[in-house]
Amino acid sequence: MKQYLDLCRHIMENGELRQDRTGTGTKSCFGYQMRIDLREGFPLLTTKKVFFKGIAEELLWFISGSTNIQPLVLKNVKIWNEWPYEKYTQSSAYQNESLEEFIERIKTEDDFAKQWGELGPVYGHQWRDFFGVDQLENLIHDLKENPFSRRHIISAWNPAQIKDMALPPCHAFMQFYVSADKKYLSCQLYQRSADVFLGVPFNIASYSLLTHMIASVCGYEAKEFIHTFGDVHIYLDHFDQVETQLAREPRALPKLIINPDVKSIYDFKYEDFKIEGYDPYPAIKAKVSV
Ligand SMILES: Nc1nc(=O)c2c([nH]1)NC[C@@H]1CN(c3ccc(C(=O)N[C@@H](CCC(=O)O)C(=O)O)cc3)CN21
Numbered sequence: 109m110k111q112y113l114d115l116c117r118h119i120m121e122n123g124e125l126r127q128d129r130t131g132t133g134t135k136s137c138f139g140y141q142m143r144i145d146l147r148e149g150f151p152l153l154t155t156k157k158v159f160f161k162g163i164a165e166e167l168l169w170f171i172s173g174s175t176n177i178q179p180l181v182l183k184n185v186k187i188w189n190e191w192p193y194e195k196y197t198q199s200s201a202y203q204n205e206s207l208e209e210f211i212e213r214i215k216t217e218d219d220f221a222k223q224w225g226e227l228g229p230v231y232g233h234q235w236r237d238f239f240g241v242d243q244l245e246n247l248i249h250d251l252k253e254n255p256f257s258r259r260h261i262i263s264a265w266n267p268a269q270i271k272d273m274a275l276p277p278c279h280a281f282m283q284f285y286v287s288a289d290k291k292y293l294s295c296q297l298y299q300r301s302a303d304v305f306l307g308v309p310f311n312i313a314s315y316s317l318l319t320h321m322i323a324s325v326c327g328y329e330a331k332e333f334i335h336t337f338g339d340v341h342i343y344l345d346h347f348d349q350v351e352t353q354l355a356r357e358p359r360a361l362p363k364l365i366i367n368p369d370v371k372s373i374y375d376f377k378y379e380d381f382k383i384e385g386y387d388p389y390p391a392i393k394a395k396v397s398v
């Protein structure tokens with residue numbers, strides 16, 4: 109995807125070196141925007157293999173309103189594991205378990221999962237229960253009933269609850285837009301902080317999938333995903349991986365096929381999505397900064 113490679117090049121060429129919360133250090137820019145036409149294919153990077161199943165299961169988990177990693181872990185999605193583990197290792201309950209042993213306990217012991225698998229009121233909670241407001245339900249209702257509204261918004265940024273979250277939301281604010289002919293749905297996301305190598309490929313695919321799902325249940329077609337960034341950065345220990353990707357020639361994008369019989373946003377399962385014609389270069393390993 110040219111837009112993504114342009115973003116990587118932009119940061120490599122113009123970014124400033126700065127310290128960050130995790131201690132790793134980044135090259136960073138402030139403010140950037142990508143526009144992705146969803147009619148040209150599904151934006152799953154081809155310059156490395158991206159774990160679509162993990163992205164889809166994470167999105168279904170947000171939609172379900174869950175904020176406990178147990179359902180993800182049971183589906184073998186590992187991307188949120190480090191954060192509850194970090195908290196656990198700092199508690200008096202910690203018995204020197206490795207990350208793998210901790211995750212095994214989350215899988216098999218419900219009481220342990222209830223206590224230690226919780227991330228606090230993160231995305232799923234805010235989307236479905238922002239101080240009692242089901243923002244997702246309202247959004248879908250309004251997209252159908254009042255398509256030209258300028259208030260089609262979901263915010264995960266709840267300042268009163270930031271202190272209770274394992275990580276304050278990065279993809280924090282989204283807005284939807286129905287075309288004048290009521291044919292198309294577009295989505296714009298504001299992401300306050302973006303890990304370009306690990307997080308952004310997930311975020312692009314996740315919001316593009318969400319746009320397709322909402323379009324499908326509201327009777328529209330997905331048109332554009334606009335991705336707007338605040339602090340957009342490449343971690344210092346991801347430079348080699350980014351260069352490897354920049355040396356690869358992007359291939360044709362795959363197609364997303366959604367089961368058209370699903371009429372409610374809450375009824376989707378992973379099996380209702382099919383990615384066709386995905387032919388990526390091999391995956392590239394990288395360390396996640398916690
Ligand atoms: N530093 C940092 N970057 C992030 O992208 C990030 C966070 N923290 N914290 C919260 C979530 C968790 N996210 C993550 C975490 C890990 C991967 C990751 O390791 N991805 C690998 C392997 C995926 C797999 O196959 O399990 C990848 O190659 O994409 C991706 C996104 C996105 N977010």
Ligand SMILES: O=c1ccn([C@H]2C[C@H](O)[C@@H](COP(=O)(O)O)O2)c(=O)[nH]1
Pocket residue numbers: 129130275276278279301302303304306307308311
């Ligand atoms: O969906 C996500 C979630 C997180 N990130 C990245 C962005 C930053 O590198 C870290 C969060 O650290 P903060 O100090 O809270 O900004 O996680 C992402 O890119 N996408």
